[in-house]
Amino acid sequence: MTEPRSGNNRSGRVAAVRRPPAPTRAQRLAADAADAAEVRRWQDNPDVIALRVERVRSQVDRLCWVGIVLGLAFTMANVQWFASAGSVPWSLPWLGAWLLDPTVSLVLLAILRAEQVTARYQVHTGRWVRAAKWLALGATYAMNAWASFTAGSLSGVVLHSVPPLIVFAAAEAVTDLRDKLTEAVKVAFTDAADGAEPIDRRTVHEPRSRRTTAARRKLFADYLADARAAWSADVVVTPAWVREVTGCSRGLSPRLAAALVAELDISESGREHKS
Incomplete structure (x- = not known):
């Protein structure tokens, strides 16, 4: 006597398929945060x-x-x-x-x-x-x-x-x-x-200006200090000369030249007043 065949089950049994549990709200937020951090990292590249x-x-x-x-x-x-x-x-x-x-x-x-x-x-x-x-x-x-x-x-x-x-x-x-x-x-x-620049845990909450970095953005005062150090009495201060001695951009050189000339005029007037 033969057993009845089942047309819906070829192997005799159907393996139970388990669906993965739906992610929780915290898991979704964590995934979104990771994606945002990755995008921000590449945007700042x-x-x-x-x-x-x-x-x-x-x-x-x-x-x-x-x-x-x-x-x-x-x-x-x-x-x-x-x-x-x-x-x-x-x-x-x-x-x-x-x-x-x-x-x-x-x-x-x-x-x-x-x-x-x-x-x-x-x-x-x-x-x-x-x-x-x-x-x-x-x-x-x-x-x-x-x-x-x-x-x-x-x-x-x-x-x-x-x-x-x-x-x-x-x-x-x-x-x-x-x-x-x-x-x-x-x-x-x-x-x-x-x-x-690698940052120690103790300096995480310190401002960036207090951290020791290998490379720092050159500021206006830095360019002015370079121009002041390169100036001598026989030099005529012009934007072209400022660019040559400091390596600043053409847009910044007129401001640097004007600031240096103002300093030189103040110091010169001070000497004349003392004399």
Whole structure:
């Protein structure tokens, strides 16, 4: 006599399947805290910060370049009209007038492209570079707005002044922005070096300024002390000289130079008063 077969159980018995217990609220909070700590650790990583700064730098460069090129393109027709001086259209002087604005604009764009690299590494370009940039911008502005000035048209002056002035301001601002973005990356790496220093349990609750660290962010007073130590009576204090002796950024050097000059003037007046 055969036993009846069961169609629902091939092996004769069904193994009981146990589901894992649901995590408690404390376990879920602990998992969330671990995930948040991991995300925060990577967000504070200097390489991640540098990558984000590079993305912002690329966006700033693209937007500024588009604005500068559009502004120069707007001025091209006005400069051509100024240079042609009523020549017959399509004549040789009329066609040659179209070359004037691109000549000035290409020089300006070449300078801005070079400053795009030098500002990234905080390298000072010198007075001639800035003089050439201002000369190109000033010539573009003068040729663009001259007819409106001579005609006495206030609206024409405003209309033909806005694009060159925007280009001028953008050309100066984008250099400082790149310099500050580079400074932001340096600060991120310096802060990371400060935080990476092993800390004893006794110093956990102490302020960071009291901890002994291998690398510390250089402050304004540190740069000023370096400049003060390097100064001598035959030195003329300028931002360029301050950058050379301290290695500070171009944006910080004018403040350092002014502070050092103020100290020197105070000390010099004190000597004269005593004498």
